Amino acid sequence: MRLTLQFRxxxxxxxxxxxxxxxxxxxxxxxxxxxxxxxPLDHQENFxxxxxxxxxxxxxxxxxxxxxxxxxxxxxxxxxxxxxxPCICFEFPVHIQFTRRHTAxxxxxxxxxFSTGDxxxxxxxxQDEVSLLWRGFLHHNTVSxxxxxHWKLPQSLMQYWQHFLTTIWHDASQSARNRWTTEKAVHxxxxxxxxxxxxxxxxxxxxxxxxxxxxxxxxRRTFLDDRGFTRCASTPVQTLVQIxxxxxxxxxxxxxxGLGFAAPLSSGYILPKPTRDFTKARPIVECSRAWxxxxxxxxxxxxxxxxxxxxxxxxxxxxxxxxxxxIHQAFRSPMFxxxxxxxxxxxxxxxYNQVEHxxxxxxxxxxxxQFCILQNxxxxxxxxxxx
Amino acid sequence: MFRRHRRTQSKEHREIKLQDIVPLxxxxxxxxxxxxxxxxxxxxxxxxxxxxxxxxxxxxxxxxEATYFSIFSQAASQPHVAHRYVDNRLLLIPRQHLQSCAxxxxxxxxxxxxxxxxxxxxxYEVLGFNIGPRQSTITFVQPxxxxxxxxxxxxxxxxxxxxxxxxxTNAFPHEIARSSDSRFxxxxxxx
Numbered sequence: 001m002r003l004t005l006q007f008r009x010x011x012x013x014x015x016x017x018x019x020x021x022x023x024x025x026x027x028x029x030x031x032x033x034x035x036x037x038x039x040p041l042d043h044q045e046n047f048x049x050x051x052x053x054x055x056x057x058x059x060x061x062x063x064x065x066x067x068x069x070x071x072x073x074x075x076x077x078x079x080x081x082x083x084x085x086p087c088i089c090f091e092f093p094v095h096i097q098f099t100r101r102h103t104a105x106x107x108x109x110x111x112x113x114f115s116t117g118d119x120x121x122x123x124x125x126x127q128d129e130v131s132l133l134w135r136g137f138l139h140h141n142t143v144s145x146x147x148x149x150h151w152k153l154p155q156s157l158m159q160y161w162q163h164f165l166t167t168i169w170h171d172a173s174q175s176a177r178n179r180w181t182t183e184k185a186v187h188x189x190x191x192x193x194x195x196x197x198x199x200x201x202x203x204x205x206x207x208x209x210x211x212x213x214x215x216x217x218x219x220r221r222t223f224l225d226d227r228g229f230t231r232c233a234s235t236p237v238q239t240l241v242q243i244x245x246x247x248x249x250x251x252x253x254x255x256x257x258g259l260g261f262a263a264p265l266s267s268g269y270i271l272p273k274p275t276r277d278f279t280k281a282r283p284i285v286e287c288s289r290a291w292x293x294x295x296x297x298x299x300x301x302x303x304x305x306x307x308x309x310x311x312x313x314x315x316x317x318x319x320x321x322x323x324x325x326x327i328h329q330a331f332r333s334p335m336f337x338x339x340x341x342x343x344x345x346x347x348x349x350x351x352y353n354q355v356e357h358x359x360x361x362x363x364x365x366x367x368x369x370q371f372c373i374l375q376n377x378x379x380x381x382x383x384x385x386x387x
Numbered sequence: 388m389f390r391r392h393r394r395t396q397s398k399e400h401r402e403i404k405l406q407d408i409v410p411l412x413x414x415x416x417x418x419x420x421x422x423x424x425x426x427x428x429x430x431x432x433x434x435x436x437x438x439x440x441x442x443x444x445x446x447x448x449x450x451x452e453a454t455y456f457s458i459f460s461q462a463a464s465q466p467h468v469a470h471r472y473v474d475n476r477l478l479l480i481p482r483q484h485l486q487s488c489a490x491x492x493x494x495x496x497x498x499x500x501x502x503x504x505x506x507x508x509x510x511y512e513v514l515g516f517n518i519g520p521r522q523s524t525i526t527f528v529q530p531x532x533x534x535x536x537x538x539x540x541x542x543x544x545x546x547x548x549x550x551x552x553x554x555x556t557n558a559f560p561h562e563i564a565r566s567s568d569s570r571f572x573x574x575x576x577x578x
Contacts (some may be wrong), residue, residue, distance in 0.1 A: 013554030029539045039513065047508045062510075079424040095406050129538055199439075223429055232420065232428040243418045251414065257401060266421040268429065268434070273437055285421045285436035291438070292415055297409055302403050307444060310557065318472050323556045324525060326468050330479060331523040331559055339481035341520040344494065345508040351474035353438040354502035357416045360445060365409045372405060379406035386400055 014150040018056040022132060022140050024172040031168050032057065039147075039160075040193050046153050055147045062136075066126030068185040069207055072198035075215060075268055081224070084210040092209070105214035107278040109200070110192070118188055126205040130180045133170055142167055192286040201271040201282045208272060218281040222270050228283075228353035238267045242290065258295025266290035275347075283353060301385040303364070310370045414472070433502075443473050468495060476505070477513055479520055516557060525559040 023029045040053035047053050050360060089097060089106045096108050111123040129140040132140065145161050148154070210218075223229050232239060246262045251259070267290075270281035330336055372379060419431040435442035437481075465479035467490065478485075478494055485491065494500070496505040509531070511518050516527045542551070558564035 023539055025538075026540050029541075057543055059501075060539065061542075077424055079427065080428070111552075124573070127556075153534070177549050219423070223423060228431060228433045230430045230432050232430055234428055235426050236422040236428055239420050243390050245422065246418070247414065251411070254407070255403075255411065265428070265529055266419075266438070268421040268423045268436075283437065285419070285431065285438040287439050290421075295411065296415060296440040298403060299408070299415065299469075300399055300444055302408060303441055303444045306408075320472070320516075322468055322558065323472060323514065324516060327479060327518065327525060328468070328559050331525075336523065338484070339466070342478060342482050342485070343511055343513070343520045344478045344485070345510070345513065346476045346494075346496070346505040347508050348471075348476065348499065349476040349504050349506050350502045351434075352442065353431065353434050355434045356502075357433065360416065361409055361413055363445070364412050364571065368408050374516070377405065380404060382402035382404050383408075384400055384402055 007185060013053075016054050016056050017150065018058045019146055020060040021057050021142050022062050022129060022144075023059040024137075025320055028168050028172050029059065029173075031164075032115055035164050036147075043153070044155060046157070046340045047151065051110070053151060059189075059312070061129050062132050062140075063130050064126060065128045065130055065180055065185055066199065066205065066207075068130055069122075069126065069189055069192065070197050070199065071189075072215070072269070073194055075196050075212065077220075079216065079219060081220070083216075085216060087140045087211055089211045090270070091194050092211075102277040102279050103217070106219065107210045107212035107214050107272060109203075109274075110197075110209050113209060118184060122207040124203075124205045126199065128180055128181055130185045133182045136182070137169060138162065183309060199271060200278075201273045201275070203274065208274075210272070210278075214278070218270055218272055218278075222281045222283050223268065225353075240265050255295060258292070258298055260294060262292050263289055263291045265292065266292075298385040303367070303382045303385055305385070306367050306371045309374055327361060412441075414439075419514070472514060475508075475514070479518070524563060525557060526563055527554045527558055 006311060021032065023032060036055040038057060039219055040047065087105060092106050092108065092114050096106060096113050099108075101107075109123070111120060114120075114122075142158065142162060142165075145158065148157055192209065196211065196212050196215040198208055198215075200206060200208045216366075224231070234242065240261065247259065266285050266287045268283060268285045272278045272281045287296060368379075371377070372381075416435060419436055420428055420429050421431070421436065431513070435445055467478060467484065469478045469480070469490070470476070480490065485494065496504060496507070511520070514529075517524070518524075555564050
């Protein structure tokens with residue numbers, strides 16, 4: 001087929017990459033499927049001979065309620081150590097103001113503050129999808145309609161797709177009751193705009209409200225703690241340049257694939273801890289889009305392979321499911337019925353921000369040497385890893 | 388055999404020399420800079436940042452349970468479940484055995500040397516599930532999904548089914564799992 005096409009001077013057909021469309025309901029999905037199946041047939045004259053065009057698509061999620069309501073990123077962006085903000089604790093409901101707390105200013109879960117109407121839905125629902133407005137729906141589905149570009153068809157055909165979107169939007173918006181609409185979400189956002197809205201540690205899908213002074217106090221306590229963090233005088237761009245210049249030549253030669261200096265510096269934020277009555281926060285450093293992303297991931301995979309050999313028993317239970325399976329097993333054992341069992345839990349404090357670097361490096365070095373001994377390898381050997 | 392295209396190194400799989408692992412880790416730790424606001428830059432001078440892909444796996448290299456269990460091998464034969472999951476530790480044990488020599492050492496709040504210290508956590512919520520040691524139950528503590536979700540019914544059903552399966556697999560005993568599952572079936576029935 002490919003050779004025949006080349007002989008006739010045409011290109012091989014493009015891959016059937018599914019388009020990522022936002023679909024509001026079942027009826028809309030059916031209408032889209034019918035329309036997209038019929039489109040290549042209706043415009044057959046635009047396709048080169050021998051080509052059997054297909055327009056596959058998948059439904060993708062729109063914006064989540066959390067992405068609309070969480071506003072802590074704005075507060076982080078404009079934060080400076082010396083700035084002062086007014087206290088708005090009096091804006092919290094009276095029963096929250098008089099609740100005993102361990103902090104100078106108020107932090108509370110949104111569903112505890114307001115229990116009427118849409119506010120009652122704020123517990124664990126931040127992942128819910130918010131239906132788009134017409135403009136957003138049209139924009140997303142127009143940009144995602146890459147069928148014309150893939151098949152090198154004239155862009156003038158886009159008007160048929162947009163006309164079709166107009167028709168189906170009208171039908172779908174009639175039945176979009178009882179769902180998070182953009183209007184509802186924006187209304188909630190306006191009502192909560194005075195507070196700093198964020199998720200909490202271990203409660204990523206629940207909305208937490210903070211007095212701005214309390215939020216800044218948590219930021220100060222977390223990032224100005226000199227036991228774990230040092231404040232630098234340079235700007236993010238300058239820091240990135242300095243890092244780039246200080247990377248040794250041998251890393252540039254052998255591991256250039258792992259460094260992405262076109263990407264930005266890692267960014268930090270906090271997750272307040274309800275288990276510590278919001279007096280502490282967990283610092284998180286977002287590296288998923290930062291310069292060492294690939295090298296960090298590759299190193300993680302390599303270390304996992306090494307430690308899986310060296311400390312095999314410790315990595316036996318890889319996830320929560322396997323730990324629960326172990327508890328199942330204990331519950332089923334006949335010994336369990338005869339004794340009075342109790343559950344004890346502890347949290348390791350300072351696990352992510354207190355251990356000295358030299359101690360980490362010694363531990364890694366020990367693991368690498370043990371791996372070499374156990375696997376009968378030399379240090380010149382390579383370990384395969386994923387990027 | 389030449390197959391038209393020159394074979395190149397896979398872009399998904401790379402190789403790291405064993406001797407380079409420690410220097411690479413050192414470079415990444417030494418350059419753990421991050422920004423918080425537009426202009427505020429910080430450096431984490433202790434530990435690996437939470438969010439760095441290889442930080443959780445470091446815990447295994449750092450922790451001392453392996454040494455402990457190799458020395459106190461009788462601790463492993465006790466009738467209990469003892470496990471550390473990143474920075475959370477849980478112990479399910481008969482009350483009378485908690486004071487036994489081996490496990491008491493393991494459960495001491497100073498088991499890891501400073502600066503890593505253990506803090507007691509109250510309650511029975513473990514990793515999103517609620518464990519009832521006296522009743523021998525495991526229940527799922529996350530609330531049901533809202534019905535105010537958009538999308539095709541297939542996508543909504545798939546999300547609800549995923550939670551339902553999670554409960555069926557992990558809840559204990561099976562009567563609890565089945566009763567939770569019937570609540571999910573009610574939601575699925577709406578779509």
